[in-house]
Amino acid sequence: MSRKAFTKLQAAFAIAIIICIVVIGVSVWWITKPKPSPLFHLKENAAKINIKVEAEGAVLHYREELFWSDAQFSEILRNENEFESNLTEQFNESLSMYGEHEEHAVNVNVTFNEAEKSTTLTCDIEGAMINSDYFTFRWLLDPLGLDFIVNKFQESEKELFWEGTIKGVPTSIIISFPFPINHCHAHVWRK
Numbered sequence: 001m002s003r004k005a006f007t008k009l010q011a012a013f014a015i016a017i018i019i020c021i022v023v024i025g026v027s028v029w030w031i032t033k034p035k036p037s038p039l040f041h042l043k044e045n046a047a048k049i050n051i052k053v054e055a056e057g058a059v060l061h062y063r064e065e066l067f068w069s070d071a072q073f074s075e076i077l078r079n080e081n082e083f084e085s086n087l088t089e090q091f092n093e094s095l096s097m098y099g100e101h102e103e104h105a106v107n108v109n110v111t112f113n114e115a116e117k118s119t120t121l122t123c124d125i126e127g128a129m130i131n132s133d134y135f136t137f138r139w140l141l142d143p144l145g146l147d148f149i150v151n152k153f154q155e156s157e158k159e160l161f162w163e164g165t166i167k168g169v170p171t172s173i174i175i176s177f178p179f180p181i182n183h184c185h186a187h188v189w190r191k
Contacts, residue, residue, distance in 0.1 A: 102127030
């Protein structure tokens with residue numbers, strides 16, 4: 001065997017070994033990486049969810065209150081920072097994934113109410129107003145599997161309201177505006 005052929009064989013062998021080491025390393029990392037507590041698959045584990053969105057100018061004030069069992073809330077309080085971080089991260093990821101315009105959250109805050117055994121995420125949603133007095137709500141509805149028309153949101157002159165169960169969790173949603181509204185499946189605009 002020529003020296004050149006032997007060198008090519010050595011190089012191929014070295015590359016194969018490096019690939020194996022990388023594959024094994026990535027596999028070990030994936031298997032051993034820290035996994036969030038199942039408690040932190042948040043909405044699926046809540047006992048009840050209340051969501052309220054209020055429009056003010058181009059901003060939507062968002063409030064999501066999650067109620068928990070005694071055991072769940074005790075676990076949340078033991079891991080407040082992790083819970084707050086996960087809740088905020090999941091909300092921002094959902095907003096980014098389901099947003100259809102330039103939606104983003106600012107002034108995000110998470111509070112804990114020991115008496116009610118609830119957590120509340122509040123923030124302002126900017127970028128949901130597509131043009132003057134025309135708002136998108138895909139960022140809210142799509143992750144919940146809802147639609148204003150299909151799921152028969154009740155409506156008043158200035159509000160949309162829905163109450164039901166999502167993945168076994170009792171949920172209520174109120175969306176209110178300071179002016180009379182019309183809507184389609186995922187958008188609301190001034191009447």
